[in-house]
Amino acid sequence: MKNIKCYQKDALTFHKDLINxxxxxxxxxxxxxxxxLSITKTYIDYKDRFDNYNLFTISAHGFDAEDKVNLLKLYSSQRKSIIELKKELTxxxxxxRINTCPNCTIEKVASLDxxxxxxxxxxxxxxxxNLVPCCxxxxxxxxxxxxxxxxxLFLNLYSDVIPNSQYLFVNVVSKTEFTFELKNVSKIDLNLFKVIESHYSRxxxxxxxxxxxxEVISELEILISSARESFNDDKELRNFINNHYSTIEKRDGVNNWKVVLVKAMLNSNIYF
Structure with missing residues (x-):
């Protein structure tokens, strides 16, 4: 899991253009x-709290009745500007196109949350x-x-600074018996780690x-089997596979669950 690209243009302009x-x-x-005028003030407030990592303290304006109904009508997954926004954000x-949900890195993006x-x-x-690609x-x-x-309760993958140190681990018993777990071994800020725990739990x-x-384990076994004849010993083969997944780790983050799983398997002596 890692930070994702945020909308780079002016958010209020997007809102106004959609209306116009x-x-x-x-x-x-x-x-x-x-x-x-009221909407403009709320957008300025949102951006200020977003930039200062303080969305927790934001309060709703209180739009209700016809005002609320009409604001909600603006969002439609079939609206051209929303479709284009989803494409831009992914x-x-x-x-x-990166079409994997950033919140779980498992399923495909289906909408904007x-x-x-x-x-x-x-x-x-x-x-x-405020719109995040989501499955x-x-x-x-x-x-x-x-x-x-x-x-x-959930990480904001636009604004929260996702740690570059490992907090996701795999406890391996065998290739069929293992569990994922969260551990704060790198002394990540406790408040941030609470949000991480809540995000993963909820x-x-x-x-x-x-x-x-x-599927991840199957791909690892295929890679080991197909590459084994190209190396002199298991140590060279293990280093090759580790280097391969380290390259993926640089792209997808140190806490990408697939990389964490493969490296745990390689270090467990199950295959070598």
């Missing part, structure tokens, strides 16, 4: 334009820095609860990693 170019004249558009600096929920904060229903499983598990009494990631591990 995606909606025909009528009561909905008139209502949204009437609230433009395209990396090499112009490659509202980090602060749109029912509580309808003013941010189309705020692009359907993570989206359904996240639901509307996003913070507890003292801390956030999205049931450790169990989901385990359930999706068969």
């Amino acid at each position: 170019y995606s909606l025909n004249k009528g009561e909905v558009k008139d209502n949204l334009l009437k609230n433009e 395209t990396n600096e090499f112009n490659q 509202h980090y602060v929920p749109k029912d509580e904060f309808p003013e941010f229903s189309v705020n692009p820095i 359907s499983t993570c989206n359904s598990k996240k639901k509307e609860k996003w913070k507890g009494d003292q801390n956030l 999205l049931n990631l450790l169990q989901r990693f385990r359930e999706d591990s068969d």
